[in-house]
Amino acid sequence: xxxxxxxxxxxxxxxxxxxxxxxxxxxxxxxxxxxxxxxxxxxxxxxxxxxxxxxxxxxxxxxxxxxxxxxxxxxxxxxxxxxxxxxxxxxxxxxxxxxxxxxxxxxxxxxxxxxxxxxxxxxxxxxxxxxxxxxxxxxxxxxxxxxxxxxxxxxxxxxxxxxxxxxxxxxxxxxxxxxxxxxxxxxxxxxxxxxxxxxxxxxxxxxxxxxxxxxxxxxxxxxxxxxxxxxxxxxxxxxxxxxxxxxxxxxxxxxxxxxxxxxxxxxxxxxxxxxxxxxxxxxxxxxxxxxxxxxxxxxxxxxxxxxxxxxxxxxxxxxxxxxxxxxxxxxxxxxxxxxxxxxxxxxxxxxxxxxxxxxxxxxxxxxxxxxxxxxxxxxxxxxxxxxxxxxxxxxxxxxxxxxxxxxxxxxxxxxxxxxxxxxxxxxxxxxxxxxxxxxxxxxxxxxxxxxxxxxxxxxxxxxxxxxxxxxxxxxxxxxxxxxxxxxx
Amino acid sequence: xxxxxxxxxxxxxxxxxxxxxxxxxxxxxxxxxxxxxxxxxxxxxxxxxxxxxxxxxxxxxxxxxxxxxxxxxxxxxxxxxxxxxxxxxxxxxxx
Numbered sequence: 001x002x003x004x005x006x007x008x009x010x011x012x013x014x015x016x017x018x019x020x021x022x023x024x025x026x027x028x029x030x031x032x033x034x035x036x037x038x039x040x041x042x043x044x045x046x047x048x049x050x051x052x053x054x055x056x057x058x059x060x061x062x063x064x065x066x067x068x069x070x071x072x073x074x075x076x077x078x079x080x081x082x083x084x085x086x087x088x089x090x091x092x093x094x095x096x097x098x099x100x101x102x103x104x105x106x107x108x109x110x111x112x113x114x115x116x117x118x119x120x121x122x123x124x125x126x127x128x129x130x131x132x133x134x135x136x137x138x139x140x141x142x143x144x145x146x147x148x149x150x151x152x153x154x155x156x157x158x159x160x161x162x163x164x165x166x167x168x169x170x171x172x173x174x175x176x177x178x179x180x181x182x183x184x185x186x187x188x189x190x191x192x193x194x195x196x197x198x199x200x201x202x203x204x205x206x207x208x209x210x211x212x213x214x215x216x217x218x219x220x221x222x223x224x225x226x227x228x229x230x231x232x233x234x235x236x237x238x239x240x241x242x243x244x245x246x247x248x249x250x251x252x253x254x255x256x257x258x259x260x261x262x263x264x265x266x267x268x269x270x271x272x273x274x275x276x277x278x279x280x281x282x283x284x285x286x287x288x289x290x291x292x293x294x295x296x297x298x299x300x301x302x303x304x305x306x307x308x309x310x311x312x313x314x315x316x317x318x319x320x321x322x323x324x325x326x327x328x329x330x331x332x333x334x335x336x337x338x339x340x341x342x343x344x345x346x347x348x349x350x351x352x353x354x355x356x357x358x359x360x361x362x363x364x365x366x367x368x369x370x371x372x373x374x375x376x377x378x379x380x381x382x383x384x385x386x387x388x389x390x391x392x393x394x395x396x397x398x399x400x401x402x403x404x405x406x407x408x409x410x411x412x413x414x415x416x417x418x419x420x421x422x423x424x425x426x427x428x429x430x431x432x433x434x435x436x437x438x439x440x441x442x443x444x445x446x447x448x449x450x451x452x453x454x455x456x457x458x459x460x461x462x463x464x465x466x467x468x469x470x471x472x473x474x475x476x477x478x479x480x481x482x483x484x485x486x487x488x
Numbered sequence: 489x490x491x492x493x494x495x496x497x498x499x500x501x502x503x504x505x506x507x508x509x510x511x512x513x514x515x516x517x518x519x520x521x522x523x524x525x526x527x528x529x530x531x532x533x534x535x536x537x538x539x540x541x542x543x544x545x546x547x548x549x550x551x552x553x554x555x556x557x558x559x560x561x562x563x564x565x566x567x568x569x570x571x572x573x574x575x576x577x578x579x580x581x582x583x
């Protein structure tokens with residue numbers, strides 16, 4: 001029998017912090033500025049320059065660490081990681097090695113299975129530390145044998161978040177990364193855009209026979225530039241490793257790069273010098289000094305985070321799936337919370353928002369937090385209340401929403417202007433029912449002969465006769481009564 | 489005992505070019521430094537906090553206020569070559 005293999009994945013995620021200035025100097029950090037226009041002696045590594053840590057960068061890193069439920073080291077320290085590369089002008093990166101800012105955290109998230117059930121997962125965070133980013137190298141549009149170096153990014157504050165090898169499938173790796181992104185979006189410490197490189201992910205992957213405790217040979221995967229490519233790259237790599245083992249081969253410990261176009265990982269053939277970073281304490285910087293009061297104040301400043309939000313929504317009666325869809329999307333969750341504050345009923349509001357409003361916005365490519373979205377949370381909550389109190393029925397609500405999306409009018413205005421109030425006057429409905437029964441003698445006869453499905457057809461005719469405004473429950477009751485009366 | 493191979497390795501990591509004779513000299517010179525450090529290692533430092541810098545200053549921070557960066561022509565003034573505002577260096581082969 002063929003050996004069954006288990007996948008073991010750990011992720012290393014780099015996140016650029018959304019500060020105005022760099023980690024150790026006052027250079028701006030704007031994305032997309034012309035090359036080498038945001039540099040100074042500190043980030044150029046010129047002799048005599050000295051680093052001074054950015055207070056906000058440390059506060060942001062701490063906030064992220066607390067959101068990940070980490071233990072904080074208030075006296076964390078800085079180290080030098082030494083290596084030579086043109087995008088690293090000092091010849092070392094200032095990072096944290098022996099005493100990182102934070103350790104032992106957790107990220108909780110849920111995965112939706114193919115049958116629609118959601119499964120709660122928890123991945124442990126080994127460490128979170130602060131460091132500075134490197135510059136950028138480019139080869140395009142340059143003479144054949146040269147590399148261009150732009151140091152605008154050199155010194156931009158980063159946090160590196162290292163997970164324990166708790167991830168078991170490529171899909172789970174993608175969902176972990178998306179959950180991490182959402183969490184960081186809530187904290188506001190980064191804009192976490194993979195396409196702009198403010199969120200970057202490397203993976204350590206190995207496989208082992210099920211039941212084996214020791215880890216297989218680790219392969220590091222780099223250059224995964226989207227959530228999709230994280231999953232695709234890991235799927236490819238896991239298959240490659242299992243195939244190799246099953247055909248009697250051996251896995252080599254190496255770094256492989258993901259090629260998004262060819263959809264393969266390939267070995268970076270650069271001579272694999274043993275990484276020897278010769279870390280030592282950064283002599284230019286003292287230890288951090290995070291007071292208990294500062295840590296506590298930062299903890300208090302955290303907003304409601306996705307897991308808590310999801311729990312709250314479930315306690316309000318939402319399904320696990322709906323709760324998670326809302327909680328994992330900060331603008332959507334904030335819209336929903338505003339609907340609740342405006343008095344919307346939770347389940348009905350969630351349905352109106354995620355199915356009806358989002359469906360209409362998606363069709364026109366408008367985001368919920370876009371100014372082009374003309375429906376406000378209170379207007380949508382009002383629409384929900386108009387349905388709840390019987391002013392309009394659910395079908396008419398969809399028509400009203402169409403107009404709200406187009407014109408930005410409130411629900412009540414649309415209902416009044418277009419005379420869409422639900423008809424709950426039994427006399428008017430009885431009149432409509434009778435004329436429908438008279439106009440459709442064949443269907444009525446067939447219904448009496450047992451074709452019960454025709455009841456729906458007759459309801460439809462009544463709704464049509466009232467231009468959709470009749471109270472459906474009342475139509476049902478009156479129609480049934482009339483049909484019974486006539487059959488006797 | 490420090491070996492020539494170790495010195496060669498350290499030189500390579502630091503991108504220092506050294507002839508065979510020079511390496512032999514460094515083995516002796518670095519060896520003396522290591523001998524000295526080895527003597528310091530004998531001191532009982534049980535319970536002493538590590539000293540990674542002479543002045544134990546902590547908590548010195550900077551407000552997140554942008555400063556005016558250098559002019560690009562100043563930045564590139566000492567560059568061996570430049571193109572499109574970038575430092576031009578010998579090709580770094582990644583793949």
